[in-house]
Amino acid sequence: MFKHFLWFIRKPADERETALLSAAYQRALVVLWFGIIVIWFFARVAGESIISSQGIFILPLLLLLSILAGAWTLRDEELEYKNTKINRTPSLAAVALIAGLLFLAAVGLVYVNAGYLWIAAIGFTIAELALGAYATWRWTAGYTTHARLLGSLIFPFQTLGYLSTDNRKYRVSYMLLSSFWFLVAPIIIAVILLSLPSHTFVGYLQWDGYLVPGVFDSALKGNQVPASHRVILDYRDTDVAVGDIVQYNKMVNNIIDIGGNGEMHSGINESFGRVMATNGEDVTLDVSDGESQSVNSALADGVLLTEEHHTEVIPKSDIIATAIINAPGAALAEAILW
């Protein structure tokens, strides 16, 4: 029975196979309808909640049963198995060209603003999926439409891996390799994008053993920010100096209205500021929020971006990270942690 388990992806080779596959579809449809009626009846008796709680299993089970019914119909028959020749269009060159253009588009997006990194990475992933789906659709011309849809929309990279070799021994490895590449490619692209010059620059916080990327909008543009100034921020580094950008714990009060009681809760938010002065155990920070209209005037003196400065004095022990920015005029507008 299992020798024709994938009967539903076959395109009939001739009139006999057409008749056999028609019989298989007929049997599968009967089983499907019978199953639906049984479940409907069962739901009437046992309550419709069974559909909502178990529905996710019922449909695949019904489909599996109907496929098995079709395979059972064909159990004594021989079908012609040919290696379907892969239609190698679009060409690999075209796929590579499209992938290259997608990459350039992602680079352009991140160059404009590193904050678009995730959008670029997600866009690249979606485009990669679309490209995979298109290539799979073209390369599976020898299969039935529903099999092509299944392969293209749900398993494009696995299907491409499967079809990319005629050697049955290597098919599973190729499928795994193809799937792995699909998962890894966006990460590689993201890493490349992170290392590119940008209007913004990206630092990393070493946080509990993890590197957490942070995007810092700089007044310097593009390659004006040299690579040497994309500093690594050391978490818990409290050795601060004037001009450093620090991340610190800020106690905030929030009024949370639970049950109409209007209770006040205190919490700690992570905030950013630029060190204006250090005095023993205290640090005076410029915590201006960087209004954009003040950018140009602030650039002239190379300090923070707002003319109206807000300062805050905090104990050094509240500082949890420090960025040393020593590029002339490298004023920071804001720091965003992802």
Place this chain on the structure above:
Amino acid sequence: MPPNILSNLKALRLTRQLTQEELGAALGVSRQTIIALEQNRYEPSLSLALRCAHYFHTNIESIFSLISE
């Protein structure tokens, strides 16, 4: 319902020294279909029966016959 057609396709094929694959290719069907026809497990369509007759330069009745006959 089991097929009720007898064929002497195998005899005709052997007289022409054709393989099942070659005959299948000539008639536009798979080798498995030729096997099924030779073993009387498949009733050919009128189109296929006519193609067979045309290929062997004979009439349909000399290739296929009803079992009841």
